[in-house]
Amino acid sequence: MYGWQVVEPGPDVRQALRRVAMPAPRPAPGELLLAVDACGVCRTDLHVAAGELPVHRPRVVPGHEIVGHVLETGSDVTGYAPGDRVGVAWLRHTCGECRYCRSGAENLCPASRYTGWDADGGYAGCAVVPAAFAYRLPDGYRDEELAPLLCAGIIGYRALRRADLPPGGRLGVYGFGASAHLAAQIALAGGARVHVLTRSAAARELALELGAHSAGEAYDAPPEPLDAAILFAPVGDLVPVALRALDRGGTLAVAGIYLSDIPSLDYDRDLFQERTLRSVTANTRADGRDLLAVAARHRLHVRVTAYPMAQAADALADLAADRVNGAAVLLPENSPAR
Structure with missing residues (x-):
């Protein structure tokens, strides 16, 4: 598959990103392998690419507003099947044992890890997510409308x-x-x-x-x-x-x-x-579930500017220059929305 990596973090985001051929990931125990159907372009991606956030994973694939469908489930996964539509957000791991996790403040967990910063994200054809951190998505929205809800929302x-x-x-x-x-x-x-x-x-x-x-x-x-x-x-x-x-x-x-x-x-x-x-520091999974429940009750107008995945660097540069009104979203080249 092809994906975008942050190879040279710096103020020129076009230089920071490079599209490369890479092997498709495999789901580990407890993970879902997804085909990426849409991925929002978030300002946090811009901070990662521009070097305004420290490097956590060299040559990381950015993108943490992912809408996809399940291709394969890892061992020990229950409740998901191939074809299910799910969402992936910024928070992807917490320890579950520290005082923050136990008190409902898992966004403050010192061992927290994040999609598109600590692990590869959605600027690619496929992505993996721990099933415990995946989201069920509301009906009535197109993939490109759902993607921005998963972080911006x-x-x-x-x-x-x-x-x-x-x-x-x-x-x-x-x-x-x-x-x-x-x-x-x-x-x-x-x-x-x-x-x-x-x-x-x-x-x-x-x-x-x-x-x-x-x-x-x-x-x-x-x-x-x-x-x-x-x-x-x-x-x-x-x-x-x-x-x-x-x-x-x-x-x-x-x-x-x-x-x-x-x-x-x-x-x-x-x-x-x-x-x-x-x-405001990251989010808890409860925040994500609550926001998606709000979106199910109140039809939100999500202003989207769509880009083909091959133009991810253009989308990020447009975001940096304030040329995006609403949310930028990357779509695979064969998406019916293109």
């Missing part, structure tokens, strides 16, 4: 929970890409007033199309104080901007795995009056 959902948005509250969304446009829809479905702040004119247009109450430039003040905010853009300079937009007692959740340096905070202006700043 899950992380947006967790970030929304971490932001402690009250019922009917006022939410600020900073940056409006794949994750944000899904989290905003979930908040709107819950009755929130959503204000989007982003530098992209096309993203602001999409935000209003999806029902946002306002859409402004990234550094603008929203039209009303916020009860909660989520920072999706990996821009540390926006942290004090978002904190100052919060009402008393508000919470800012930072959703990314990578963030440029945060400038000095002014305690009185940025944090006083019990404003809270929180990070």
Whole structure:
């Protein structure tokens, strides 16, 4: 099979990736072998390729928003059969024994491992996943619509929970890409007033199309104080901007795995009056199941830009240059969606 590997991590993502012939993986005990039917292109893939995250697996195949169908099951696997459609997300292993795993916070497990960083991901014809970390997928969505739900959707959902948005509250969304446009829809479905702040004119247009109450430039003040905010853009300079937009007692959740340096905070202006700043770290499997259940109940509009798998480097470069409105998704060349 053919797949893309990160061979030279660096700022030029086209140079970082190389398409190579490689043997198809085999499922180990407890694993599923999948044919990749769609793979989302996530900003975390960009951080891996650009060298903004440390190398965990040399020449790793990126991609952790995988929709596929089972080709083969490893020994000791029950509940799955060839042909089943399943999803693969970022988190792929935890120890199950540490105090974080035992308390329901497996995303903080020190032994956690991740698809497309510690193990090969979905920028290829096939992928393997531990069956315990695979997801059943809701009906009513095409493969390319489901793929972004498996990280962008899950992380947006967790970030929304971490932001402690009250019922009917006022939410600020900073940056409006794949994750944000899904989290905003979930908040709107819950009755929130959503204000989007982003530098992209096309993203602001999409935000209003999806029902946002306002859409402004990234550094603008929203039209009303916020009860909660989520920072999706990996821009540390926006942290004090978002904190100052919060009402008393508000919470800012930072959703990314990578963030440029945060400038000095002014305690009185940025944090006083019990404003809270929180990070978001990966996801638990419960987050994934909960998000997919939400997607089954509320039909989410997933804005997708499809690329053939052979153009993965182009897709990643377009993401780096903010030329993708919504979510980029890779499809095998023989996909009926092409």
